[in-house]
Every structure is written in structure tokens, then in C-alpha cells.
Amino acid sequence: xxxxxxxxxxxxxxxxxxxxxxxLSAESLTxxxxxxxxxxxEDVGAWIRTSGEPALAAAVEVDARRSRGESLGPLxxxxxxxxxxxxxxxxxxxxxxxxxxxxxxxxxATVVSRLRAAGAIPIGKLNQDEFAxxxxxxxxxxxxxxxxWDTDRVPGGSSGGSAAAIxxxxxxxxxxxxxxxxxxxxxxxxxxxxxxxxxxxxxRYGVVAFASSLDQVGPLAANVADAAELLEVLSGHxxxxxxxxxxxxxxLTTEVERPITGMRVGVPEEYFGEGLDxxxxxxxxxxxxxxxxxxxxxxxxxxxxxxxxxxTYYVIATAEASSNLSRYDGVRYTHRTDRVEDLRSLYERSxxxxxxxxxxxRIILGTYALSSGYYDAYYLxxxxxxxxxxxxxxxxxxxxxxxxxxxAPTTAFALGARTADPLQMYLQDILTIPASLAGLPxxxxxxxxxxxxxxxxxxxxxxxxxxxxxVRASAAVERHCGFxxxxxxxxxx
Numbered sequence: 001x002x003x004x005x006x007x008x009x010x011x012x013x014x015x016x017x018x019x020x021x022x023x024l025s026a027e028s029l030t031x032x033x034x035x036x037x038x039x040x041x042e043d044v045g046a047w048i049r050t051s052g053e054p055a056l057a058a059a060v061e062v063d064a065r066r067s068r069g070e071s072l073g074p075l076x077x078x079x080x081x082x083x084x085x086x087x088x089x090x091x092x093x094x095x096x097x098x099x100x101x102x103x104x105x106x107x108x109a110t111v112v113s114r115l116r117a118a119g120a121i122p123i124g125k126l127n128q129d130e131f132a133x134x135x136x137x138x139x140x141x142x143x144x145x146x147x148x149w150d151t152d153r154v155p156g157g158s159s160g161g162s163a164a165a166i167x168x169x170x171x172x173x174x175x176x177x178x179x180x181x182x183x184x185x186x187x188x189x190x191x192x193x194x195x196x197x198x199x200x201x202x203x204r205y206g207v208v209a210f211a212s213s214l215d216q217v218g219p220l221a222a223n224v225a226d227a228a229e230l231l232e233v234l235s236g237h238x239x240x241x242x243x244x245x246x247x248x249x250x251x252l253t254t255e256v257e258r259p260i261t262g263m264r265v266g267v268p269e270e271y272f273g274e275g276l277d278x279x280x281x282x283x284x285x286x287x288x289x290x291x292x293x294x295x296x297x298x299x300x301x302x303x304x305x306x307x308x309x310x311x312t313y314y315v316i317a318t319a320e321a322s323s324n325l326s327r328y329d330g331v332r333y334t335h336r337t338d339r340v341e342d343l344r345s346l347y348e349r350s351x352x353x354x355x356x357x358x359x360x361x362r363i364i365l366g367t368y369a370l371s372s373g374y375y376d377a378y379y380l381x382x383x384x385x386x387x388x389x390x391x392x393x394x395x396x397x398x399x400x401x402x403x404x405x406x407x408a409p410t411t412a413f414a415l416g417a418r419t420a421d422p423l424q425m426y427l428q429d430i431l432t433i434p435a436s437l438a439g440l441p442x443x444x445x446x447x448x449x450x451x452x453x454x455x456x457x458x459x460x461x462x463x464x465x466x467x468x469x470x471v472r473a474s475a476a477v478e479r480h481c482g483f484x485x486x487x488x489x490x491x492x493x
Contacts, residue, residue, distance in 0.1 A: 008033040009169030011485055012078055012226045019066070019077045026066075026077030030059040030121050033079040037124070037170050045145045046155075046165040048084050050124035051091050055079070058121050075233060076119025081165050081174040084125040085132055086217065087206040088112050091122075095208045096140040097130045099328050099335045099354030109206025110238045111175060111217050118233045123171060127161030130356045131325065132177055132210045134158050135185060135428040138419055139358045146415070147190060149454055149488045153412040156186030162220050163190035169487055173221050173230050177207060179214045180313050181407075181432025187220055187444035188407035188457025191486060193227040193474065194220045198464050199439030200245035202231075203238035211320035212243075214313075214436050223484035224445065224475045228252040231467065247465065255471040261295030263473065266400030270306040271431055271459075277410045279450040284406045287447035287458050290480030291404065291473070301396040301403065305388045309434040310426060312389065315369050315382035316437075321359075322366030328354065361422065390438040393461075402473045403461040406431055407444045411454035435461045445474045446483040455483075 006018050007029070018024035034052050041047050062077045087093050087105035089112070094100040108116070115122055129139040137145040137160025145160040147153040148168040155164040159176030163186035166174055176183040178196035187194030196218045204215055219230035229252070236249035267288060272281055292298050330336040330350025337349035355363070369378040396403065408428055418425045435442045441464070444457035458477055462470040478484050 008036050008079060008171050009487065010172065011223060012075070012172055012221070012229060015078055015172060026059040026062040026121065027056060029077060030055050030079055030123065033123055033171055040168055040170060043146065043151055044148055044164050044168050045143050046127055046161040046168065046170060047081070048094070048096065048125045048127050048142045048161070049092060051088075051122060054090065055121050055123045062119055062121070073118035073120070074229065075115070078120050078173060079123040079171050080115055080120045081124055081126045081162060081171045082112060082122050083159055083162050083174070083176050084128055085177050085208045086112060086175060087208070088122055088125065091125060093125065093208070094141070095131045096128045096142055097354065097356065097359070098141045101335060103333050105206070107206065110203035110240060111234050112206070114233055120173070120233070126165060126174060129158035129160070130359050131208065131321070132158040132179055132182055133321070133358050133362055135181070135425050136418065137161065137186070138415065139356055141356060144415060147412045149191060150412065153414055153454070154189065156189035156412065158182040159194075159220070160186050163187050163192055163194065166190065166192040166220050166222055167488060173219065173226060176218055176220050178216050178218055178436065179211050180317060180436045181429040183218045183220060184407050184432050184442065184444040184457070184459060185428065188446070188455065189412040191446045191455030191483065192220055192222055193224050193443065193445055194218060195227050195231055195443040195467075195470065196436070196441065197231060197235065197467060198245070198441045200243050201247065201250070201441070201465070201467065202234045203241040203244050205238055205240040209324040211317040212324060213320060214317060224471065224478045225253065225256045228256060228471045250467055252468060252471045255468045256475040258472050259295060260291065260472060260476045263296045263402065264299050264400040265291050265296045265473070266299050266301035266396050266403040268301050268303045268306070268396070268403055268405055270303050271405035275409045275427070275430070276406060280406050280408075280410060280456050283448040283450065283456045284458050287477055287481055288404050291476055294476050294480065296476070299400045301400060303392045303396060303434065305385065305392050306434055308385050309389055309437060310430050312382045312385045313429070313433045313437060314365065314426060315378050316386065318362045318366030319369045319379050320366065322363050322370060325359070325363055330354070386437045389434050393435070393438045393440060397463045401462075402469050404473070405459045405461070407457040407459040408432070411450050411452070411456060431459060440464055441467045441470050443470055443474055445477045446486070447477055447481045448483070
């Protein structure tokens with residue numbers, strides 16, 4: 001690795017060793033992280049707000065506890081960025097929307113509570129597509145996020161800020177959310193690691209809802225080991241979340257070094273069809289061959305209902321969004337119009353002023369799908385197709401242990417290139433949506449650069465509750481491709 005001083009761009013293992021030895025303090029690391037964000041983010045736009053004073057206070061407390069010889073959590077003193085969908089006590093949380101401007105949660109989301117329990121330092125709120133609705137991070141009320149590999153290109157969405165902050169070396173770890181690919185696609189575009197866990201593995205309590213049957217919180221990091229460790233911290237049953245799986249926290253870090261000899265890797269040909277950029281296909285297939293060279297067995301599999309996934313998702317997700325976002329009406333803590341004539345005008349104008357164009361579009365689509373006379377034709381039919389897609393995966397996993405495929409049809413595209421064509425934007429998620437509909441653990445691991453110097457990610461999909469297999473396969477991709485901790489410009493951490 002490059003001979004750079006330890007800082008926010010460094011792997012967690014190195015930061016932890018320095019913190020434990022006393023050669024680095026949590027306070028100084030936090031201060032340097034804040035200064036790094038301030039000095040670099042004008043070109044990236046990854047952050048909506050930082051939490052300087054509370055973060056520094058938390059860091060000072062970690063240092064004091066360490067000096068007293070107290071037992072500390074595995075991430076003690078490590079700064080972590082939090083996507084703006086996730087409630088953080090005392091810090092404005094807006095989901096990148098005017099609708100929630102000024103909302104300061106009086107409580108932490110469970111995932112933030114677990115960060116604090118592990119000693120991590122929540123350092124600020126990361127930019128995103130408004131209410132997590134988007135694939136480019138161009139839908140934020142706080143401005144676009146730019147890809148650190150090429151600032152004229154998108155970072156992906158909706159967790160674009162979370163991925164860009166890692167790629168830019170601004171912070172060691174971030175939290176994102178993934179509904180239809182919102183961790184994996186930005187991770188691929190920005191050349192970082194991102195994991196979406198099994199639905200229910202990580203608590204959704206305190207996470208602003210988009211589509212409740214799909215939303216999941218997951219980690220982003222510069223390498224597989226760091227992402228796996230953060231996922232360990234986040235995982236475990238939460239009685240505050242009715243969809244939380246009654247499983248113990250994950251143990252993943254030992255999987256990083258395990259060989260994959262004998263692992264059966266399924267290759268779904270439906271993911272290598274029309275619309276896939278030839279360079280992306282070549283790079284991903286080369287990485288798959290790298291798994292075979294490490295002792296894995298490649299197995300062709302079929303996922304025949306893949307072509308229906310996008311339509312299915314955009315019925316189910318928009319329907320759930322329509323229901324979830326109906327609470328934002330200007331009456332309580334959300335944006336309230338100044339032009340009130342009666343109750344109806346309060347609702348209409350508050351929502352018209354508070355929501356952005358893409359959110360309005362999805363609310364309208366979802367409301368239509370749930371309306372009288374159309375529920376059976378659209379929403380109910382979509383749920384039936386969702387079952388067929390889930391069964392496709394179940395059959396595939398009878399013959400393999402993990403699936404390997406591209407994350408997105410292309411590398412990062414230019415800012416503004418697809419904003420006028422919502423359908424083309426929606427099709428960016430064509431390869432990530434199926435695993436989301438099935439609730440499966442999956443992730444993106446960088447596996448190369450295209451001829452323009454832009455990162456390409458490999459998507460790995462494991463059976464439900466098999467995050468250990470996902471991490472083991474991801475680490476094998478990382479070993480073969482040698483992309484861990486790589487930064488724009490050819491440097492590493």
C-alpha cells in the first residue's frame with residue numbers, strides 16, 4: 001500500500017491497531033476525518049451535514065475509557081458515515097428531502113445504537129436520492145453527488161453519498177440502504193465493497209421507510225474484511241422491528257481467509273444478455289474465472305423470470321412507497337406550506353412543495369397500482385411474480401452455493417444522461433432487483449476497471465441467511481482482482 005499516514009482512508013484493522021497502541025487517538029482521527037471531509041467534499045457532494053461537536057465529544061469519551069483500561073467495542077474510535085435515511089439522535093435527518101427539513105430525531109435507529117455500542121463515531125449524514133428513490137444520486141434536495149473516479153459521472157444511487165465517501169477516502173466505513181440495488185450499484189460505480197444482508201437480518205427500526213418489504217441497511221467499505229466486520233456489528237434480532245429475524249449476530253471475519261475450494265458458483269446466463277456492456281461482461285467473466293482458479297466449480301444456472309423483475313419491483317415498491325409516504329402531509333413534523341386556505345390545500349400544497357419530481361412520480365404510480373379496480377391487475381399479480389422469482393433462486397441454489405454476475409449493465413454514466421428518461425434509469429437496476437425481491441444476501445465487490453478507468457463490480461448472491469458464504473466468495477474475488485483499498489488515481493490507502 002502507499003506510504004500514507006494513518007487516517008480516514010486507512011483500513012479499519014490498521015486504525016484499530018494504532019488506536020489500541022496509543023499511536024493514534026480517537027479524537028485526532030475524528031478531527032482529521034472532519035477536516036478531510038471539509039477539504040474534499042466540495043468536488044464530491046457526499047455529505048449533507050457533519051456532526052462535528054457530538055462526534056468529537058464521543059471520540060474524547062472513547063479515549064478516556066481506553067485510558068482507564070475499560071473494555072471497548074470492536075469499532076472503538078472509528079468514524080462512520082450514516083446515510084440520511086437513518087435516524088440519528090439529535091442530528092437532522094431528512095432523507096435528502098425538503099419534506100423532512102428540520103426534523104431532528106429524538107432517538108437513534110437500532111443500527112446507529114449498535115454503532116455506538118461498538119464504540120464507533122457517527123460523524124455525519126450522507127447524501128442520497130430523495131427517500132432512496134433513484135439510481136444516480138441526482139434526486140437529492142441537497143444537490144447531486146459526483147463520482148470520485150470521474151466527477152462528471154454519477155456515483156450510483158440511492159446510496160451514492162455512502163459509496164462516494166468511501167471512494168474519496170473521506171471516511172473508513174459508511175451505512176447505506178438497499179431496496180432494489182441501492183448499496184450494490186453505487187458500490188460498483190465507485191469501486192468499493194457493499195453488502196445487502198438477508199431481509200430481516202439487520203433492523204429497520206428508525207430507518208425512514210421507502211418500501212417496507214424490501215428495505216435493508218448494509219455496510220460499505222474499501223475492502224471485504226471491513227464491510228464484513230461492520231455487518232457483524234449491525235446484525236442480530238431487534239424486538240423493535242417486527243420483520244427482524246430471531247437470529248444471533250453474525251460471525252463473519254473468519255470467513256475472509258477461508259478458501260473456496262469446492263464451492264459451487266452458479267453463473268446465470270440471464271444476467272449476461274442484451275444490454276450488458278461488452279467490457280463489463282468481459283471483466284466480470286474474467287473475475288468468475290478467477291474463482292475457478294481458486295478451486296471453485298462453475299455451474300450454469302437458469303433464472304427464467306428475471307425479465308419480469310423490473311416491472312414487478314416498480315409495482316410493489318411504488319405501492320409501498322405510496323402507503324408509507326402518505327404520512328407526510330404537513331400536519332405534524334413535515335414541511336408545511338405557507339399558503340393554507342383549508343385542510344385540502346394544506347395537504348396538496350405541502351406535498352407539492354416538499355416532494356421532488358421522482359418521489360411524486362413513484363407516489364402516483366403506486367397509488368394507481370393500489371387503486372380500486374387495479375389492485376388485482378397490478379399489485380396482486382406483481383406479488384405472484386415475486387414468488388416465481390424467489391422460486392427461481394431456490395431452484396438455482398439446489399445446484400450451487402453462490403451466484404456470480406454483473407451488478408449493473410454499464411459503468412458509471414454521465415451526470416444528466418438519463419434524467420429525462422425514467423425508464424432507462426429504472427433499467428439500471430435490472431440485475432440487482434431480482435435478489436431484492438427474493439430477500440437474499442448479496443453484494444458488490446470491485447473486480448476491475450474499464451477502458452475509461454471506471455470501476456466494475458461483481459455481484460455475488462447467496463441463499464437466505466448465508467452471509468458467511470457471501471463474504472467468503474467476496475474475499476476470493478478481492479484476492480484475485482487485487483482491488484482492496486484502491487482509490488481513484490491509481491493509489492490505495
